[in-house]
Amino acid sequence: MSKQRIFVPLDSAAVALGADDVAAAIVREAAARDLDIEIVRTGSRGMHWLEPLIEVEVEGQRVGYGPTQQSEVLSLFDAGFLEGADHEKSVGIVANLPFMKDQQRLTFSRCGITDPLSLSDYQAHGGLDGVKRAIKLEQSDIVEVIKTSGLRGRGGAGFPAGIKWDTVQGAQADQKYIVCNADEGDSGTFADRMIMEGDPLLLIEGMVIAGLGVGATKGYIYLRSEYPIAARILNEAIEVAKSNKLLGDDVLGSGIAFHLTVFIGAGAYICGEETSLLESLEGKRGLVRAKPPLPALEGLFGKPTLVHNVLSLCAVPWILANGGDAYAEYGQGRSKGTLAFQLAGNIKQGGLFETAFGVKLGDLVNKYGGGTRTGRPFKTVQIGGPLGAYLPEQMLELPMDYEVMAQNGAGVGHGGIVVFDDTADLMAQARYAFEFCAEESCGKCTPCRVGAVRGEEVIDKIAAGTDYDQNMVLLEDLCELMVDGSLCAMGGMTPIPVMSAVKHFPDDFAPRHVREAAE
Amino acid sequence: MLDLDLTLRERLGMEKIIQEALSGHVGETGGLITGLRHVQERCGFVPSETVRIAAELFNISQAEVRGVISFYADFRDKKPGQHHIRLCVAEACQSVGARAIEEDLLNRFAVRMGETDAADFVTIEPVYCLGLCSCAPAAEVNGKLIARVDGQRIADEVVS
Numbered sequence: 001m002s003k004q005r006i007f008v009p010l011d012s013a014a015v016a017l018g019a020d021d022v023a024a025a026i027v028r029e030a031a032a033r034d035l036d037i038e039i040v041r042t043g044s045r046g047m048h049w050l051e052p053l054i055e056v057e058v059e060g061q062r063v064g065y066g067p068t069q070q071s072e073v074l075s076l077f078d079a080g081f082l083e084g085a086d087h088e089k090s091v092g093i094v095a096n097l098p099f100m101k102d103q104q105r106l107t108f109s110r111c112g113i114t115d116p117l118s119l120s121d122y123q124a125h126g127g128l129d130g131v132k133r134a135i136k137l138e139q140s141d142i143v144e145v146i147k148t149s150g151l152r153g154r155g156g157a158g159f160p161a162g163i164k165w166d167t168v169q170g171a172q173a174d175q176k177y178i179v180c181n182a183d184e185g186d187s188g189t190f191a192d193r194m195i196m197e198g199d200p201l202l203l204i205e206g207m208v209i210a211g212l213g214v215g216a217t218k219g220y221i222y223l224r225s226e227y228p229i230a231a232r233i234l235n236e237a238i239e240v241a242k243s244n245k246l247l248g249d250d251v252l253g254s255g256i257a258f259h260l261t262v263f264i265g266a267g268a269y270i271c272g273e274e275t276s277l278l279e280s281l282e283g284k285r286g287l288v289r290a291k292p293p294l295p296a297l298e299g300l301f302g303k304p305t306l307v308h309n310v311l312s313l314c315a316v317p318w319i320l321a322n323g324g325d326a327y328a329e330y331g332q333g334r335s336k337g338t339l340a341f342q343l344a345g346n347i348k349q350g351g352l353f354e355t356a357f358g359v360k361l362g363d364l365v366n367k368y369g370g371g372t373r374t375g376r377p378f379k380t381v382q383i384g385g386p387l388g389a390y391l392p393e394q395m396l397e398l399p400m401d402y403e404v405m406a407q408n409g410a411g412v413g414h415g416g417i418v419v420f421d422d423t424a425d426l427m428a429q430a431r432y433a434f435e436f437c438a439e440e441s442c443g444k445c446t447p448c449r450v451g452a453v454r455g456e457e458v459i460d461k462i463a464a465g466t467d468y469d470q471n472m473v474l475l476e477d478l479c480e481l482m483v484d485g486s487l488c489a490m491g492g493m494t495p496i497p498v499m500s501a502v503k504h505f506p507d508d509f510a511p512r513h514v515r516e517a518a519e
Numbered sequence: 520m521l522d523l524d525l526t527l528r529e530r531l532g533m534e535k536i537i538q539e540a541l542s543g544h545v546g547e548t549g550g551l552i553t554g555l556r557h558v559q560e561r562c563g564f565v566p567s568e569t570v571r572i573a574a575e576l577f578n579i580s581q582a583e584v585r586g587v588i589s590f591y592a593d594f595r596d597k598k599p600g601q602h603h604i605r606l607c608v609a610e611a612c613q614s615v616g617a618r619a620i621e622e623d624l625l626n627r628f629a630v631r632m633g634e635t636d637a638a639d640f641v642t643i644e645p646v647y648c649l650g651l652c653s654c655a656p657a658a659e660v661n662g663k664l665i666a667r668v669d670g671q672r673i674a675d676e677v678v679s
């Protein structure tokens with residue numbers, strides 16, 4: 001009889017909730033019972049409220065149990081979980097859960113299912129189809145496929161990927177680079193981390209295709225230091241890719257080279273901004289560079305560089321394998337394809353939900369997210385990270401779409417959705433936005449460096465009721481100055497959370513003594 | 520500065536460790552930053568001698584090296600306490616009580632944010648997102664990630 005396989009996530013979220021201990025307990029218990037088992041460490045399915053979610057295969061279907069604790073392993077064996085038997089923690093067939101069934105997983109199709117470091121698993125689930133197709137195409141044809149797909153930058157700015165590829169492809173240089181932005185600094189986002197831990201070969205394949213498309217032979221993954229598990233998995237996956245000729249001097253017999261290295265950052269949010277990132281990758285302080293020149297023309301070491309977010313690059317293999325038109329069939333308006341929405345904060349069912357653009361924000365928060373975790377009334381949701389807007393309940397009706405959100409003073413960003421219940425104080429959140437900007441500013445320009453500190457002071461005066469009306473006006477002026485005068489979006493977008501809080505939650509900005517009297 | 524207290528022997532030993540940690544990364548893309556991380560991994564912090572040694576090895580000015588060390592939050596100029604807590608204080612964690620946990624921990628351990636207590640027992644530092652925002656609040660204790668925490672859970676992890 002072949003070994004029975006038990007799937008336990010190695011994803012950071014699962015590990016932070018005890019997955020390693022559960023895996024160890026399963027091994028011990030199986031040994032005590034003289035059972036021949038194999039633990040396969042996978043990525044996470046993205047249903048983090050069920051983590052650690054362990055799975056077994058029964059008649060070709062994966063049956064899950066979660067959230068499991070080490071102490072429950074004994075009872076799982078007693079109940080016969082290896083045969084998929086019922087147990088208090090059984091969730092049934094994982095793929096049939098409504099949270100899974102309602103998704104459109106193009107990028108995360110393998111995540112949580114395959115062994116992240118097995119190339120044969122990867123191929124058995126459609127992996128390498130994209131790069132094989134790309135090898136047969138001319139550079140300009142590859143770029144054309146990306147253009148047709150309508151893919152836009154998933155890092156947050158939503159710039160059309162095809163135009164960026166075209167620019168880098170057209171640039172003449174002895175060396176070009178692909179740089180993957182895996183700095184994922186935004187609070188409320190973890191999709192980059194999940195795919196790097198759960199399906200690292202996908203990112204590698206995406207980067208190889210990008211290299212083929214624009215004529216770059218070297219790539220770097222700039223990974224934040226807060227992600228040690230992702231670092232380990234990526235490095236191991238690169239070794240797997242090298243020994244199978246997906247990376248190296250002759251990619252899959254194409255005669256074209258592509259080499260890839262992981263670089264670990266050192267704790268600076270601003271290094272997620274692409275020019276700061278490039279400075280850092282050159283071993284320097286992460287001071288933002290003025291644009292132009294665009295990195296596409298003068299990037300790493302002054303050479304043409306294609307900088308993309310992890311998820312932009314991870315969308316590429318599917319697009320090459322299935323065609324740009326097929327990708328563009330998902331989504332609405334100018335927001336094509338799918339986005340990995342990340343349900344975070346005060347939410348009952350936190351996790352990752354990949355679906356086409358156009359899904360209602362409220363459906364993500366309530367239908368799939370299950371509302372607040374505390375069970376208290378919903379107050380606000382911040383979308384698009386720390387530089388994103390705080391939105392009130394009425395705006396939950398809005399569809400997730402780049403243009404629609406922009407018209408409403410918000411942004412889809414990297415797809416992070418952070419829910420707050422009625423205990424949230426939006427004046428405190430606005431103050432924090434300034435605090436964060438002051439802490440993380442690269443210091444190059446005054447509106448950001450000084451403005452952020454001034455912003456904290458002004459909010460403190462508003463809270464204290466000192467020259468109230470004057471300071472409310474000052475707050476607005478200050479925000480305007482930051483928007484107009486900042487070199488990059490750090491200073492330029494910090495006013496978004498601040499002013500959205502003022503606009504939608506004016507009561508929270510009453511002076512402290514007034515608010516206390518009202519309670 | 521803390522490392523003034525070191526004996527000559529310790530100082531020479533440390534110098535050798537710093538040399539070793541850095542020299543493998545000269546000429547590498549971003550090698551200075553990678554090298555500094557390795558110095559910190561081996562020494563627990565970035566000793567002040569690193570500035571001179573790195574400047575020589577990488578053929579840049581000491582001011583440049585100092586600039587890099589001070590820019591990045593990961594690099595410390597002192598050894599942390601016996602235990603090291605990094606508490607996430609970013610928005611998703613705030614939405615489920617990170618601020619209260621911060622207060623609780625600072626009281627428990629009689630320490631200020633970003634500092635080490637008088638007995639050198641624990642260092643608490645803020646971190647802005649650990650990528651565990653779906654199961655917030657989150658923290659890292661002595662390198663181990665933990666999620667859906669409260670003050671007690673973190674304290675238990677420290678003494679475990």
Ligand SMILES: NC(=O)c1ccc[n+]([C@@H]2O[C@H](COP(=O)([O-])OP(=O)(O)OC[C@H]3O[C@@H](n4cnc5c(N)ncnc54)[C@H](O)[C@@H]3O)[C@@H](O)[C@H]2O)c1
Pocket residue numbers: 153154155156157158159163164167183184185186189272273274294295296307384385387411413414488489
């Ligand atoms: N993912 C995260 O963790 C995170 C954190 C903070 C901010 N953000 C996001 O970052 C965004 C701002 O990023 P930005 O300042 O880089 O935006 P940007 O609009 O300046 O640039 C977006 C991308 O398009 C490229 N580009 C722009 N014009 C081009 C042209 N004409 N030809 C070729 N390429 C061109 C840029 O080089 C860049 O790669 C914000 O919208 C925010 O949502 C994300």
Ligand SMILES: Cc1cc2nc3c(=O)[nH]c(=O)nc-3n(C[C@H](O)[C@H](O)[C@H](O)COP(=O)(O)O)c2cc1C
Pocket residue numbers: 152153154155156157158159181182183184185186269270271272273274275307308309310312313488489490
């Ligand atoms: C302050 C700041 C932080 C950023 N952080 C990130 C980040 O962590 N990850 C990311 O992909 N993009 C980040 N960006 C956006 C990048 O500058 C850039 O637009 C992106 O990497 C381009 O890739 P894309 O076109 O695939 O989105 C940040 C931008 C700013 C202004």
Ligand code: SF4
Pocket residue numbers: 270288440441442443444445446448449486487488489490491492
């Ligand atoms: S806006 Fe802030 S982070 Fe951006 S360049 Fe200016 S000082 Fe640096």
Ligand code: FES
Pocket residue numbers: 539540541543544553554557
């Ligand atoms: S010190 Fe060994 S690799 Fe850096």
Ligand code: FES
Pocket residue numbers: 187188189607608609610611612613647648649650651652655656657
């Ligand atoms: S905000 Fe705390 S883990 Fe992301």
